[in-house]
Amino acid sequence: MKKRVNELTGVKEIARRANVSIATVDRVLHNRKGVSKQTKEKILGIIEELNYEPNLLAQRLASRKILRLATLIPEISKETSFWDAPLKGIEQADKEIKQFGIIIDKYFYDQNKIESFVEQTKIILESNPDGILLAPSFIEESVRFTDKCRQLNIPYVLIDSDLPNGGSLSYIGPNLYHSGYLAAHLVSYLIKNGEKILIVNISREIDNHHHLLKKEEGFRAYFDKHKKPDNILKIDIRDTDLKSIEKYLSNIFTEHNDIRIVFVTNSRVSKVAHFIDSSKKDVILIGYDFLKENIEYMDKGIIDFLVCQKPKQQGYRGLISLYQHLAFSSPVEKIYFMPIDILTKENSAFYRN
């Protein structure tokens, strides 16, 4: 540890070289008006020459601005604990940037109630935040909301699924199509001739369903492009309670006793696992997401593979992106696809969500 040497950087040095006060340098740096063209260019030249970079610490410290960010994601329901992870990411980001003068207000909606979503968006707009992190489950309503945000010049970041209207500061989430494609690729290693594949979609709300269709599309696309297995079955289940699900599954398994691979297009795979487990079927089960209940079935050897896309990171990165954009106007990747992680019994213990 040494004393800091007297470096010749910073606004002070720039001011000295330009024979002006630091206030003038500051004006140029934030290109505010009140500086003659001449001196402005002179200062810009010196900034270039020194390739000055502002001290972020001092910047944030001296800035009396407070940034208020709002997050809107589904509440954690009994049906699925998926949204626990993004929330954790949000909380972590909150903790890290709280000191930097950032206030984060968290809002939640019920994934089964569109009204709750709309209501929360209204509350958020009234609070007039500086930026928004949104998980847009309901497409139409989300489009309306984000259009409004653009009108009001409030930047927003989307996580988990994208919207068709564009204009977000960034999308951070999975490439659904490719995650399905990957799953099919895995399956291609696992399946033998004559065996059947079963695709299982479990979802109540139509909007979320769109999510699943994208994955299914990718899944099928793989087999269209490569050697097609003899038979791909599919079942859509619109109830999310265990009993209904088991009934549907039981039916289709009775009808087809040569199903070898089961691909569940979302995190409800644990419910399918419950059925497979109790009915002692010998199938390979592939599903989505690093949830406690899924991991348990993986450890038991019922679920073979889980595809996962770092939901916690999505929340975390989303907020950090907003913060960096607002505080330092740093560039943000417009589309940030999460990696498509493959989990098995043997690497899940090391996974970082």
Added chain:
Amino acid sequence: MKKRVNELTGVKEIARRANVSIATVDRVLHNRKGVSKQTKEKILGIIEELNYEPNLLAQRLASRKILRLATLIPEISKETSFWDAPLKGIEQADKEIKQFGIIIDKYFYDQNKIESFVEQTKIILESNPDGILLAPSFIEESVRFTDKCRQLNIPYVLIDSDLPNGGSLSYIGPNLYHSGYLAAHLVSYLIKNGEKILIVNISREIDNHHHLLKKEEGFRAYFDKHKKPDNILKIDIRDTDLKSIEKYLSNIFTEHNDIRIVFVTNSRVSKVAHFIDSSKKDVILIGYDFLKENIEYMDKGIIDFLVCQKPKQQGYRGLISLYQHLAFSSPVEKIYFMPIDILTKENSAFYRN
């Protein structure tokens, strides 16, 4: 954006409540001497009460300390570009924390020359850094070096492989055993009865070899615990040039024409891929690391799976840990195992190293 409200936090508020000056509060915070027991306790009480957390920005800004960190990793050789990734991580960390008064000096050694390693450690010790990031390829010499560091009270973080003497601030890297175990688990899905597995170790230096043995051990352990495949072959190749490697492989493939799975225990898998490709063998090839040449063979369909452990993150996290420990004495995970990532042709494009 609003003005910051007049909050009553910070040393000033503590000082006000305790009827002392901020200097005294500061003394207590850094528990330096010069404060009577009475007032110290009073101040500590108030700190507790407000659950005061120091403003890290102001802390770093006001601190005249400069932290100097040294990194020592293998240089990027023609033989393998593996160390490019950790270096990138180091550079990224450098960029991010440069402003916080951190100077990072990078040192490199030749993985084929122990002397170069020893020499660099000497230079580093002479420079008397505040912390060290080390990739300890040569075990014995590294132990000697780190023992010295502990004597001198210089904290160090290990990446990529751990050392037996303990005492590091943190180990950040793979769990080699489990990565081999995982690979075997994958293989168990892919292999059919009667087919043979070939393990390929390619390494010149004995020390690095230890790395590979750990993976092999994990790999074999899986099959010891589960149904054992009929035949696991193994070949140790001590030359790293393509020609020698191909000769060895050619021999063993001639001898055994029913090898179905090839498991290469490190990143040199691309050289094996070259052989497989040109000799048109139909085998499943599993190897390590997200290197350009490996990805190319994966895209061509020659390499089926790559196991990868975020080498860039290792460099990045290592430095960040050191920084946080030294600057804020924040707690650091003693062992941080990287996730064991499975890459295939279909998810490698989304991978973040």
Added chain:
DNA sequence: CTGATTCACGGGTACGTTAACGAATATATT
């Protein structure tokens, strides 16, 4: 009892940046 030493504490400046406020000069208006 005097001088030196130690102890407990406060004053004040610095870190690099922001931005409110106001001064000085130039230009426009009547």
Added chain:
DNA sequence: AATATATTCGTTAACGTACCCGTGAATCAG
């Protein structure tokens, strides 16, 4: 020409913390 208005710039007080230096009081040595 006198006044009003714009333009261009400097002074200065923050932001929250670190730490040097100085002061007064208590304690100790001789």
